[in-house]
Amino acid sequence: xxxxxxxxxxxxxxxxxxxxxxxxxxxxxxxxxxxxxxxxxxxxxxxxxxxxxxxxxxxxxxxxxxxxxxxxxxxxxxxxxxxxxxxxxxxxxxxxxxxxxxxxxxxxxxxxxxxxxxxxxxxxxxxxxxxxxxxxxxxxxxxxxxxxxxxxxxxxxxxxxxxxxxxxxxxxxxxxxxxxxxxxxxxxxxxxxxxxxxxxxxxxxxxxxxxxxxxxxxxxxxxxxxxxxxxxxxxxxxxxxxxxxxxxxxxxxxxxxxxxxxxxxxxxxxxxxxxx
Amino acid sequence: xxxxxxxxxxxxxxxxxxxxxxxxxxxxxxxxxxxxxxxxxxxxxxxxxxxxxxxxxxxxxxxxxxxxxxxxxxxxxxxxxxxxxxxxxxxxxxxxxxxxxxxxxxxxxxxxxxxxxxxxxxxxxxxxxxxxxxxxxxxxxxxxxxxxxxxxxxxxxxxxxxxxxxxxxxxxxxxxxxxxxxxxxxxxxxxxxxxxxxxxxxxxxxxxxxxxxxxxxxxxxxxxxxxxxxxxxxxxxxxxxxxxxxxxxxxxxxxxxxxxxxxxxxxxxxxxxxxxxxxxxxxxxxxxxxxxxxxxxxxxx
Numbered sequence: 183x184x185x186x187x188x189x190x191x192x193x194x195x196x197x198x199x200x201x202x203x204x205x206x207x208x209x210x211x212x213x214x215x216x217x218x219x220x221x222x223x224x225x226x227x228x229x230x231x232x233x234x235x236x237x238x239x240x241x242x243x244x245x246x247x248x249x250x251x252x253x254x255x256x257x258x259x260x261x262x263x264x265x266x267x268x269x270x271x272x273x274x275x276x277x278x279x280x281x282x283x284x285x286x287x288x289x290x291x292x293x294x295x296x297x298x299x300x301x302x303x304x305x306x307x308x309x310x311x312x313x314x315x316x317x318x319x320x321x322x323x324x325x326x327x328x329x330x331x332x333x334x335x336x337x338x339x340x341x342x343x344x345x346x347x348x349x350x351x352x353x354x355x356x357x358x359x360x361x362x363x364x365x366x367x368x369x370x371x372x373x374x375x376x377x378x379x380x381x382x383x384x385x386x387x388x389x390x391x392x393x394x395x396x397x398x399x400x401x402x403x404x405x406x407x408x409x410x411x412x413x414x415x416x417x418x419x420x421x422x423x424x425x426x427x428x429x430x431x432x433x434x435x436x437x438x439x440x441x442x443x444x445x446x447x448x449x450x451x452x453x454x455x456x457x458x
Numbered sequence: 459x460x461x462x463x464x465x466x467x468x469x470x471x472x473x474x475x476x477x478x479x480x481x482x483x484x485x486x487x488x489x490x491x492x493x494x495x496x497x498x499x500x501x502x503x504x505x506x507x508x509x510x511x512x513x514x515x516x517x518x519x520x521x522x523x524x525x526x527x528x529x530x531x532x533x534x535x536x537x538x539x540x541x542x543x544x545x546x547x548x549x550x551x552x553x554x555x556x557x558x559x560x561x562x563x564x565x566x567x568x569x570x571x572x573x574x575x576x577x578x579x580x581x582x583x584x585x586x587x588x589x590x591x592x593x594x595x596x597x598x599x600x601x602x603x604x605x606x607x608x609x610x611x612x613x614x615x616x617x618x619x620x621x622x623x624x625x626x627x628x629x630x631x632x633x634x635x636x637x638x639x640x641x642x643x644x645x646x647x648x649x650x651x652x653x654x655x656x657x658x659x660x661x662x663x664x665x666x667x668x669x670x671x672x673x674x675x676x677x678x679x680x681x682x683x684x685x686x687x688x689x690x691x692x693x694x695x696x697x698x699x700x701x702x703x704x705x706x707x708x709x710x711x712x713x714x715x716x717x718x719x720x721x722x723x724x725x726x727x728x729x730x731x732x733x734x735x736x737x738x739x740x741x742x743x744x745x746x747x748x749x750x751x752x753x754x755x756x757x758x759x
Binding site: 295306 | 566567638639641642644645646647648649650651652655659660663664
C-alpha cells in the first residue's frame with residue numbers, strides 16, 4: 183500500500199468524522215434571515231430570524247393571526263398562492279435561498295411535504311392517493327408503486343387499518359384516518375422536511391394522540407415543523423418551540439425552556455393562558 | 459289590533475286560495491308537456507297505419523316527395539343528424555373543456571370575471587345568426603381550402619353547431635371544476651405538482667361527472683339544433699359517409715315540410731310527427747344518460 187493512499191484513506195476518515203460531529207451538533211434545514219412578508223399593505227411577518235435543525239420537531243405557537251401559518255406556508259412557498267403577497271429577506275433551505283429565481287418551486291415542494299389543517303385527500307382511492315406523488319415524479323412500475331404505497335402507509339401507522347380497502351375512496355374512512363392517509367401521501371415522495379399546519383385541530387382526541395405518537399416516530403427520519411394552537415401539544419411533542427406574536431418571533435428556544443422558564447414576559451403570559 | 463287583522467276571514471280565505479292558484483299555474487306547464495306528447499304519439503300512430511314501422515326504422519331511402527312511390531326509411535335523416543353532431547362534438551369538446559380548465563385553474567379572478575359573461579353572451583346569439591354565419595362565412599372559407607366542398611354540406615354547419623355548444627360545455631364544466639375544493643388542489647400543489655398536473659390529474663377527474671353531463675347535454679342540444687342545419691346543410695337525405703355534400707337532418711326535414719305545402723292529412727304531414735318522435739327519443743335518451751352519468755361517476759369529496 184502506497185503512502186499517499188494511506189493518507190487519502192486517513193483524510194477520508196477524518197472528513198467523515200468531521201461530518202459526523204457536525205451532524206451530532208445537528209445541521210440546519212432552514213435558516214431564515216430577515217424575512218418580511220406583506221399581504222398587500224398588511225405587514226404579516228416582520229424580520230423573522232429562525233434556525234431550524236435537522237431531525238427535530240419544531241413547534242410554532244402563538245395566538246390566531248400571529249403569522250405562524252403564514253410562516254409555515256412560506257417555507258414551501260405555498261403562501262404565493264395568495265395574490266398580492268410580497269416577501270423580502272432570505273430563507274435558506276439546505277443552504278440555498280428558496281426565493282432564488284432559478285429555484286423551481288416544484289423541486290422545493292418535492293423535498294418539503296405538507297400536511298394541512300383539515301384532511302384533504304384527493305377524491306380517489308386510498309391507493310391512488312398515495313401513488314399520486316410517485317406517479318407525477320415518473321414512477322410507473324406497478325410493483326414499485328405497490329411497495330411505496332405499503333411503506334408509506336406503514337410509515338403513517340395506518341397500513342393495518344386500510345390494507346384491505348386500498349381501492350375504496352379515501353373519503354370513506356374517518357377524519358383521523360384521512361389525516362394519516364395525507365401524511366402517508368406526503369411520505370410517499372420521500373421528503374426531507376414535513377410541514378404540519380395544525381394537523382390535529384379537526385380531529386378527535388384519540389386520533390390526535392395517534393398523530394402525536396406518529397410525529398415522534400417520524401422525527402427519526404424527517405425534520406418536522408408543526409404549527410399548533412394547542413400549547414400542551416407543543417409541549418408534548420416538540421424539541422424546540424418558537425413563539426410568534428403579531429408577525430414577530432418573540433422567543434425561540436428548547437421547548438422545556440420555553441414552557442418552564444421563558445425569558446420574555448409575553449411568552450410567559452401566553453403560555454400561562456393570560457391571552458390568546 | 460294585529461291579532462284581530464290576522465283573524466279576519468277575508469285574509470284566511472286568500473291564504474287558502476293562493477296555493478290553489480299557484481298549483482293551477484304550475485300545472486299548466488306539465489299539462490302542456492303531456493298535451494304535446496299526446497299529439498306527437500297520436501299522429502305518429504296514424505303515420506304507422508300508413509307506413510310500416512320496419513320500413514321506417516330500417517329503410518335506407520327517404521323519398522317522401524317521390525311521384526311514383528314515396529319511401530320513408532328514416533336512416534338517411536338519422537345519419538345526417540349524426541354527421542353534424544359528430545363534427546360538432548369534435549369541435550366543441552376539446553375547446554370547451556380546455557376553456558373550462560383555463561377558467562377554473564389558470565385564469566385570475568379578473569380574467570374570469572370578464573371571460574365567463576362573454577362566453578354566456580355567445581350562448582345567447584340567435585341560432586339563425588349562426589346559420590347565416592355557417593352559410594355565408596364558414597362554407598366559403600372551407601371551400602377556399604377544399605374546393606370539393608359543396609355550398610351545402612355537413613362540415614360547415616357541424617363546425618358552427620360546435621361553436622354554438624362550446625359555451626354550454628365550458629360554462630357547465632367550469633362550474634363542476636370550480637366546485638372542487640381549493641384544499642384538494644393545494645394538497646396536490648404542495649406535493650410538487652405543476653399547475654397542469656393539478657388540473658389534469660386532480661381537478662378534471664374530480665369533476666368528471668359534471669364534465670360528462672355537460673357534454674351529453676350539449677350533444678343533445680346539437681342533435682336538436684334546427685336553424686343552422688336548415689340554412690347550411692341542405693335538403694338531401696343521404697345514407698352514406700360523405701360529409702362534403704348536401705345532407706338532411708331530422709330537424710331540417712321537419713322545417714322543410716312545415717314551411718312547404720304538404721296538405722293536412724297527407725302521409726307527408728304525418729311523417730313529420732314520426733320524425734319528431736324519433737328526435738324526441740334521441741334527446742330523451744341523451745338526457746337520461748346525462749343523469750345516469752352524473753350519478754355514476756361522482757367522485758366524493
